[in-house]
Amino acid sequence: MDFTPTEEQRAAGELAAEILDRSAEPWKALCEAGLVAAVEEIGLLGLVLLLEEAGRRTAEIPLAATCAYGLLPVAAHGTDEQRARLLPGLRDGSYIATGAFPHRSARAVASGDGWRLTGTFPVVPWLRVATHVLVPADTGAGTDTVTRLFWLPVPAGVEPVDTTAPWAAARLVLDGTPAEPLGDGAAYGELLARARTAFAGLQAGVCAGSLARAVAYTSVREQFGRPLSTNQGVLLRAADAHMDTEAIRVTAYEAAWRFDNHLPAASHALTAAWWASEGGKRVVHAGQHLHGGIGADLEHPVHRHFLWGRQLDAYLGGGAEVLAELGVLLGAPDTEEAV
Incomplete structure (x- = not known):
């Protein structure tokens, strides 16, 4: 099993990062660059990479929703007439x-x-x-x-x-x-699992952005004549946040890769959602805490990551709810996962 992104998927992520950094109208620019339409080709793993970049920047764009609830389900489950009528607007951004x-x-x-x-x-x-x-x-x-x-x-x-x-x-x-x-009737379960994977990818980016800000801040902020990052407590908190972030990213990648390769992925999507909920909550709290008092400033960039991380935790259902659903799935006898 190798869920390493392809060259095309990585190129799409890099282009998304460039657009999100320089464009005043990022949603319009992403659509004009063909990145939304490209999701049909680069698959769910490609979408996860795009959403990582959006999450790093807490970009207020409906990319996850439009692709997870529009472009991908219409392409997968729509009739010929529905695809002809709806996909052009979803691809070019005229439909959200x-x-x-x-x-x-x-x-x-x-x-x-x-x-x-x-x-x-x-x-x-x-x-x-x-x-x-x-x-x-x-x-x-x-x-x-x-x-x-x-x-x-x-x-x-x-x-x-x-x-x-x-x-x-x-x-x-x-x-x-x-x-x-x-x-x-089979479309609902599949769509829900795909959407959970997509939003887990968004959370991976939110957490990576929060951690990057915390690392940058603690590397230059001095206390008692030395940077905060040299304190063992700070190092351990940041290391734990890094491990949680990587767990979110890797589980989202694996679930997306399995979907793209038509392999059973229901439990993998729930695993990614659990990490995104539980681990994501820990990471954005750590990011804010490592900024000290200014982390609570509503205008500080790291506070946006905190708010997004908590929102995604709630939206994914909360760790306990997701874990309970995963337990039911794994404990069901003679039950095969949905693709």
Whole structure:
């Protein structure tokens, strides 16, 4: 097993870093450079590399949401007509997608030749700037209940919601709202695992950026006539943060590589999500702590990493919840992982 990124994937990550560093309109620039469209070719591992660079800079762009909840699921599960209609806009940025995840017991009912959705999602990231939203909803009843994916334009007048990180979130309320199905009943589990892997990649970048800032600061900030970085306590805290960051990155890479190679990856995606949640939380706390008092300054760059890390911890479900789900998956008899 070798989940080392390919030359094309690394080149995409390097170009993303360059664009994010120099562009005043990074989302527009990424789309114009063809990097969003390129995700179809460079795969989930390539997307993880792009999101690492976005996370390092806490770039306020809907890259993770648009690719994880729009471009990749439409390409994988859309009909020929849906792909022809939706993919061009998702590739060039004229469409921005998000997902109403995790599943919150929305219901879908067949109506005529279409479907209508009813349900409430308290917090949907990037909903205020999105043009379309992917919604999981239950169909059928009792033992015949199946969670399917539905695609619809973002309703007008969504209610803004404040989140820890500035993710342009809003509350989504559906009341008999028309929607079109995307894929079959197996698509939901696959999409959720892919999205978890993508957001774990984003967390790897957030943590790497936080740690880099802490290392730079403690290398020049002096106390008692020597840099803080020479103190054993500081060195050990930074080393622990580095190990957590690497664990997030490696588990995200492995899960993404397995998806791209059509190998079972459900438990690997949950493992990446757990590290991103638990390890990510530790890293951004360490990054802020190693900055001393200025780490709590709302205007200091390292505080953005702290806010993003905590938001991603919550969005991924929290370590205990993810670990419980992983335990159920691993403990289920005669159960094969989804791809």
